[in-house]
Amino acid sequence: MGEQLFYFLIYPGMLFAGVVGGLIAWVDRKVTARVQFRQGPPVLQPFYDFLKLLLVKETVLPKRGSAIFFLLAPVLGLFGATAAALLVLLPALGITAGFQGDIIVLFYLLAIPSLMFVIGAMASGNPLSAVGASREIKLILSYELTFMLVVAGVILKSGQTLHMDQIMMMQQSQGAFIGSVSGVLLFIAALFAIQGKAGLVPFDLAEAETEIAEGAFMEYSGTAFAIIKYTKYILLFILPVFVAEIFLGGLTFTGIHILWSILKIVLVLVLMILIRNTNPRVKISQAMRFFLLWMNLLVIAGLVLHYLGL
Amino acid sequence: MSKQKIIPIGPYHPLQEEPEYFKLYCEGENVVDIEWETGYNHRGIEKLAEEKTFEQVFFLVERICGICSTSHPFAFANCMEEIGKVEIPDRAKYIRSIIGELERLHSHLLWVGLAGHFLGYDTVFMWAWKYREPVLDLFEIISGNRNSYAMFTIGGVRRDIEKSKFPKIREELEGLKKKIDLLTGAVMDDPVIHARTKGVGVMTREDIIDYAAVGPTARASGVEIDVRRDDPYAAYDLVDWKVITSPEGDVFAKAKVRLLEMYESVKIIEQCLDKMEKLEEGNIQTKVWEIPEGIGMGHAEAPRGEVFHFVKTDGSNSPVRHKIRAPSYVNIATFKKSCVGQTISDAAISLAAVDPCYCCTERMAVAYDSSTGKRILSGDELIKHSQARTRELKKNML
Numbered sequence: 001m002g003e004q005l006f007y008f009l010i011y012p013g014m015l016f017a018g019v020v021g022g023l024i025a026w027v028d029r030k031v032t033a034r035v036q037f038r039q040g041p042p043v044l045q046p047f048y049d050f051l052k053l054l055l056v057k058e059t060v061l062p063k064r065g066s067a068i069f070f071l072l073a074p075v076l077g078l079f080g081a082t083a084a085a086l087l088v089l090l091p092a093l094g095i096t097a098g099f100q101g102d103i104i105v106l107f108y109l110l111a112i113p114s115l116m117f118v119i120g121a122m123a124s125g126n127p128l129s130a131v132g133a134s135r136e137i138k139l140i141l142s143y144e145l146t147f148m149l150v151v152a153g154v155i156l157k158s159g160q161t162l163h164m165d166q167i168m169m170m171q172q173s174q175g176a177f178i179g180s181v182s183g184v185l186l187f188i189a190a191l192f193a194i195q196g197k198a199g200l201v202p203f204d205l206a207e208a209e210t211e212i213a214e215g216a217f218m219e220y221s222g223t224a225f226a227i228i229k230y231t232k233y234i235l236l237f238i239l240p241v242f243v244a245e246i247f248l249g250g251l252t253f254t255g256i257h258i259l260w261s262i263l264k265i266v267l268v269l270v271l272m273i274l275i276r277n278t279n280p281r282v283k284i285s286q287a288m289r290f291f292l293l294w295m296n297l298l299v300i301a302g303l304v305l306h307y308l309g310l
Numbered sequence: 311m312s313k314q315k316i317i318p319i320g321p322y323h324p325l326q327e328e329p330e331y332f333k334l335y336c337e338g339e340n341v342v343d344i345e346w347e348t349g350y351n352h353r354g355i356e357k358l359a360e361e362k363t364f365e366q367v368f369f370l371v372e373r374i375c376g377i378c379s380t381s382h383p384f385a386f387a388n389c390m391e392e393i394g395k396v397e398i399p400d401r402a403k404y405i406r407s408i409i410g411e412l413e414r415l416h417s418h419l420l421w422v423g424l425a426g427h428f429l430g431y432d433t434v435f436m437w438a439w440k441y442r443e444p445v446l447d448l449f450e451i452i453s454g455n456r457n458s459y460a461m462f463t464i465g466g467v468r469r470d471i472e473k474s475k476f477p478k479i480r481e482e483l484e485g486l487k488k489k490i491d492l493l494t495g496a497v498m499d500d501p502v503i504h505a506r507t508k509g510v511g512v513m514t515r516e517d518i519i520d521y522a523a524v525g526p527t528a529r530a531s532g533v534e535i536d537v538r539r540d541d542p543y544a545a546y547d548l549v550d551w552k553v554i555t556s557p558e559g560d561v562f563a564k565a566k567v568r569l570l571e572m573y574e575s576v577k578i579i580e581q582c583l584d585k586m587e588k589l590e591e592g593n594i595q596t597k598v599w600e601i602p603e604g605i606g607m608g609h610a611e612a613p614r615g616e617v618f619h620f621v622k623t624d625g626s627n628s629p630v631r632h633k634i635r636a637p638s639y640v641n642i643a644t645f646k647k648s649c650v651g652q653t654i655s656d657a658a659i660s661l662a663a664v665d666p667c668y669c670c671t672e673r674m675a676v677a678y679d680s681s682t683g684k685r686i687l688s689g690d691e692l693i694k695h696s697q698a699r700t701r702e703l704k705k706n707m708l
Binding site: 032035036037038127128130131134135201202204205208209210211212213277278279280281282283284285286 | 315316317318323324325336338339426427428429430431432433434435436437440500502503505506653654655656658
């Protein structure tokens, strides 16, 4: 029991994933700043932001909303993200092997933070938050199907194992999944799906600052907003790790492999930051069409190619 | 079954920097009606102008707008020169045009950046504003100020542009052209920008004429109006340039018109510099000793459209009445046409596409009873009214 709690709260769970996620958030902000001719923040800026919100700022509760759901949603979102972080990181760090079917559980756990953001926004009673929430729901409906098909494709490619650890082992013995045409197609779809999950441009509609003024997160302040920020740091860390695990030949953290593993994560991250900085925000109807039509077609093409042995 | 709700943009909102309030009546994400309120920012400039001398009014009207800070002095100078029947030296004409066009360059670059920001494309925002810096540097070289250049006066300009500064100006303009190329490419060839802006906020030619819209807003709907050509002032009839129009009337067309206008501005400045080289240095102002009694109207093409000034004088050294109409006054009204029927995302960019400037447009309204001619709703009454309203709102909130 004590061991599990340690996994969940400290390493590789809440604390570790959040700290690494904070550093990744700094990389994101620094690279974005350099692309835009700006200086960018110091390394610890994401933590300053987090600690200021957590310790200094006052938490204002909405008068007309439901305070319980409003405060509970970020906490549940954080637990969901942490549980997902465990399933992603435990096999990668070689601590435990996970269990049969953990990739399915992971798929559900990764959906929890977004759903909780929707519930929190709905509970705030603000009309702009309601618009943000409705956009987030539509976005979830669109990218989750793509994401599920991608996971299904990975399961097919690994000879129908539902075990993260075995999927990674298989890639280490037979070559990474991205090494085939179908793998490339699935990888592209996965990249856009996690862009949507992380709420980065072009899929940052739920918080679109210049349209609905932070939308879903508008009413959050203080500790509750600090928890949301922390959840986002964790997501920004585990989503690239997850994609690196299922497509780029898995991750191992022993000897020289550490360098390779970090490079793989950075590669996915750089792709995400590039997409973020070279696109305007899309409209919700365009985002839905993009995922429901084009990305799903892409994944299905990938699955067909897999059956043809490509 | 869908219920109408009000999505507020303003009075303070990240979309626009100035206080203004748009009520978007929405069904789901669709905007079914729009109302706008200004009046958060009354500054009393017209009244203030009546207490200043003509020389001082130039500095006052320059501060109406921080972005198009030359267009107001430009229109005011045209106005005063009409009353005094003053002919200004050629060199002053060229300098006026150079300042006016440099201002158009920096204002359009500013808009391209802001439009990028409104679309969530912050890279374009930062790049456009970075490229705007050389234009401000040029202003610093020419006038000593990066904003509010204090160049205009009755009968000419206050500072000459010496020959020694020409090479630097030409060099910066060359550099600027490459940067505009890059920005134009980034906007015109990006499929996602096309998807976000084409067919959005469409204003037809008829709508523009109905709403009497001006400037790039009108030219993007194929209405070919431009004060610089229709009623030439300064040096605009002495140089070769063309009015850019585009027939589509959507946000993309507005962006296109502005981007292409920047090339025309560079062209005008280069020609002005060429012609100035042949003129004698220092002859920049016709001395004006007296302004007779009379009324004058002056307009100028600001980056956002026609700026209009009306001045009545009585032979003294300050205006009796000074009326100012900024382009946003007519352009803002087009929102009723361009935003209704769009989604919130589209409405936001449609609002920004006319490049509205609220501080130029803000006016105080005075209500008179039409039958008795008496002023109603005085200051005290309004305060009482607002207190009653606040009490009512508070009661509803609890």
